[in-house]
Amino acid sequence: MSTMTKISQLARHAGDPQILQTGPSSLAGIDRCAKLLGWVGIWLGLVKLFAPRRVARCLGMGGKARLLRLFGLREIGAGILTLSSEKHVGMWSRVAGDGLDIATLLAAQARHNPKRGNVSLALALVVGITALDFVVAQGLAARHGRGRGERRLYPDRSGFPQGLAAARGAAARKLAAQPHSSAFS
Amino acid sequence: MRALVWHGKEDVRCDTVTDPQIEDARDAIVRVTSCAICGSDLHLFHNFIPAMLPGDVMGHEMMGEVVEVGTAAKDALKVGERIVIPFTIICGECEQCRRGNFSVCERTNRNKAIADKVFGHGTAGLFGYTHLTGGYPGGQAEYIRVPFADRTHIKVPNGLSDDQALFLGDILPTGWQAAINCDIEPSDIVAVWGCGPVGQMCIRCAILLGAAQVIAIDCLPERLSMAEAGGAVPIDFKTESVIERLAELTGGKGPDKCIDATGLEAHVSMTHPDSILDRGKQMMMLESDRAHVLREMIYVCRPAGVLSIPGVYSGLVDKMPMGMLMNKGLTVRTGQTHVNRWSDDLLRRIEEGQIDPSFVITHTVGLEDGPEMYRVFRDKQDSCIKVVLKP
Numbered sequence: 072m073s074t075m076t077k078i079s080q081l082a083r084h085a086g087d088p089q090i091l092q093t094g095p096s097s098l099a100g101i102d103r104c105a106k107l108l109g110w111v112g113i114w115l116g117l118v119k120l121f122a123p124r125r126v127a128r129c130l131g132m133g134g135k136a137r138l139l140r141l142f143g144l145r146e147i148g149a150g151i152l153t154l155s156s157e158k159h160v161g162m163w164s165r166v167a168g169d170g171l172d173i174a175t176l177l178a179a180q181a182r183h184n185p186k187r188g189n190v191s192l193a194l195a196l197v198v199g200i201t202a203l204d205f206v207v208a209q210g211l212a213a214r215h216g217r218g219r220g221e222r223r224l225y226p227d228r229s230g231f232p233q234g235l236a237a238a239r240g241a242a243a244r245k246l247a248a249q250p251h252s253s254a255f256s
Numbered sequence: 257m258r259a260l261v262w263h264g265k266e267d268v269r270c271d272t273v274t275d276p277q278i279e280d281a282r283d284a285i286v287r288v289t290s291c292a293i294c295g296s297d298l299h300l301f302h303n304f305i306p307a308m309l310p311g312d313v314m315g316h317e318m319m320g321e322v323v324e325v326g327t328a329a330k331d332a333l334k335v336g337e338r339i340v341i342p343f344t345i346i347c348g349e350c351e352q353c354r355r356g357n358f359s360v361c362e363r364t365n366r367n368k369a370i371a372d373k374v375f376g377h378g379t380a381g382l383f384g385y386t387h388l389t390g391g392y393p394g395g396q397a398e399y400i401r402v403p404f405a406d407r408t409h410i411k412v413p414n415g416l417s418d419d420q421a422l423f424l425g426d427i428l429p430t431g432w433q434a435a436i437n438c439d440i441e442p443s444d445i446v447a448v449w450g451c452g453p454v455g456q457m458c459i460r461c462a463i464l465l466g467a468a469q470v471i472a473i474d475c476l477p478e479r480l481s482m483a484e485a486g487g488a489v490p491i492d493f494k495t496e497s498v499i500e501r502l503a504e505l506t507g508g509k510g511p512d513k514c515i516d517a518t519g520l521e522a523h524v525s526m527t528h529p530d531s532i533l534d535r536g537k538q539m540m541m542l543e544s545d546r547a548h549v550l551r552e553m554i555y556v557c558r559p560a561g562v563l564s565i566p567g568v569y570s571g572l573v574d575k576m577p578m579g580m581l582m583n584k585g586l587t588v589r590t591g592q593t594h595v596n597r598w599s600d601d602l603l604r605r606i607e608e609g610q611i612d613p614s615f616v617i618t619h620t621v622g623l624e625d626g627p628e629m630y631r632v633f634r635d636k637q638d639s640c641i642k643v644v645l646k647p
Contacts, residue, residue: 076263079309084366086401087393088259088273088313097268097301097627155539156266156302156634157524215631220638223618224481230460230615235487240442241610243466 101210105162108207109153112146112165119143130193131186132179142172159215162208169201258647259397260626262312265303266634268627273313276393276401281328284405286341290418291318291395293626293643294426295452296519296568298634300385304520304544305570307370307387315384316343317426318395319418325405332406339409340425341395341402342595345381348407359592364404365390379592396626398647410599413607419614420606422644423457428613429598431457431517434566436598437589438513440465447471447502447511447556448488449549450518451479453616453642454566456486458515460611463487467513471505473498475523478639482616494525502556510558519567520545530575537574544571554581565590616642623647 080089119126120143123136132139145168153161176194180187213219231238261271276285294317299305319340325333333339346353350362364381365371371378371388381403384394393400402408412421431454438446446467448458451474462470463486472483473491480490491501502511524535528548537543553563554577563586581588605611618641621629629643 073263073310076310079311082309082387083311084391086277086279087391088257088276088397090261090271090273090311092272093261093263094258094270094272094624095627096263097630098266102266151539157535215635217636219635220632220640222478223639224478225618225639225641226481226485228482228615229485229487230456230611230613231463231486232609232612235463238460238463238610239487240464240466242461242464242605243440243442 112150116146131184257398285324288320313393315394315396329406338412423613435461437564455517514553547573
């Protein structure tokens with residue numbers, strides 16, 4: 072039982088059911104992984120948004136603080152999207168953002184950059200995260216996509232045992248015939 | 257006992273919890289034989305309805321067999337009787353109950369003080385819903401305590417199966433009330449947005465009440481096929497312009513009556529830019545509800561028409577075309593369903609064979625499969641329209 076669940080028991084009425092043993096969840100591992108990546112993205116985005124100069128210095132990208140700030144905003148946006156119910160859209164936006172990060176880091180790997188070592192490390196990290204983002208995005212699409220399961224139509228389910236023609240206006244006729252036993256009976 | 261418990265956003269689990277007990281003389285304990293996952297459960301699943309707490313038992317559409325009755329309910333209920341439990345808990349004695357406005361019963365919300373602060377005036381207690389409506393444990397469980405059980409029940413006559421009777425507790429009266437709220441005349445064209453379970457009931461009820469034509473708007477082929485089977489003309493908003501098709505079907509006049517059976521999670525579509533803006537705002541907590549359907553209804557409805565809103569909304573919406581609403585002289589009717597106002601009449605209609613609400617059931621599973629079925633229903637997989645759970 073999570074801490075939040077334990078705390079919420081305090082606000083509950085005395086006789087309400089208490090959890091004795093928790094069972095399998097509607098959230099799968101892939102959903103939890105996306106959630107974690109969403110929070111990591113928001114945290115990294117905040118770092119880029121509020122300390123862009125330190126990040127730029129660390130990567131030898133002086134003068135790119137504004138770009139890093141924009142990347143921070145992008146990462147926060149993707150993180151929020153990943154935490155929403157449209158998490159697959161968030162994950163694909165993360166993958167696209169990873170591509171931008173890789174392109175920027177590749178450009179920063181020029182020979183004259185004294186922090187090339189840091190850039191290489193960051194690049195390796197981003198490539199790894201990109202691979203993870205891609206796998207999670209694909210996993211989410213497979214788990215939550217409309218394509219799963221059988222496709223059926225229901226052309227025979229009218230819900231009217233006496234047929235559609237008999238049903239048309241049946242209640243109205245009855246109400247008209249019995250004005251005092253109205254639908255409010 | 258086992259129960260489906262909300263642990264957080266998109267996290268429902270089949271847990272083992274303590275059994276309910278009689279707490280008040282008007283209580284009854286019911287062994288749940290059938291319960292359903294409702295569209296509004298998905299709003300709770302997504303945490304769009306405020307004041308859910310981790311550990312809440314879900315479910316507000318259920319029926320079963322009475323196994324224990326409090327002393328004050330013994331005249332009304334007997335052990336062994338089969339009952340449908342309306343999702344609105346009613347005292348049957350307050351001024352609103354006496355007027356038939358059961359969903360705003362003044363006594364059954366046990367968190368009324370908080371609800372009064374939030375809503376101005378609190379509403380009735382509801383099962384398996386937010387703590388703003390009392391936080392009563394729901395019926396997606398093996399047993400449920402029914403408060404005010406001497407009034408909060410619908411007795412099921414022998415001969416009716418669970419599947420035929422179950423929806424008397426929510427979606428059938430919800431569809432009926434939505435159609436009744438339209439004041440349907442024989443020449444009326446009624447448009448229904450959203451062909452989920454409530455939308456399907458709205459379509460059938462509008463047909464029964466004599467609408468000249470019913471138009472159903474959705475984007476899922478399985479739902480549109482079921483709507484068409486019930487007598488509606490389908491519009492697929494992904495492949496057709498709703499505004500153009502409605503104009504064509506109504507001779508340019510617009511539908512006389514419009515029903516929003518979608519609620520706060522209107523579909524987000526590239527063809528509806530306002531729906532994208534709504535979703536962005538909803539994520540940033542700048543708006544709680546996506547109101548595309550409301551805007552579209554106001555736009556297309558024939559002047560002096562009626563907008564009936566059974567779809568659930570939770571809080572604030574932006575960009576409402578009030579000028580259009582006012583100048584066109586539209587009437588808006590909405591509210592949670594006054595289940596017991598309609599249940600006797602609808603029960604009779606089921607018994608007479610006018611309608612069999614079990615047509616909407618597409619999946620029947622055990623309670624242990626509930627968490628997975630929340631996901632299947634939400635993701636619209638396996639042509640799922642309505643899930644019934646057998647605890």
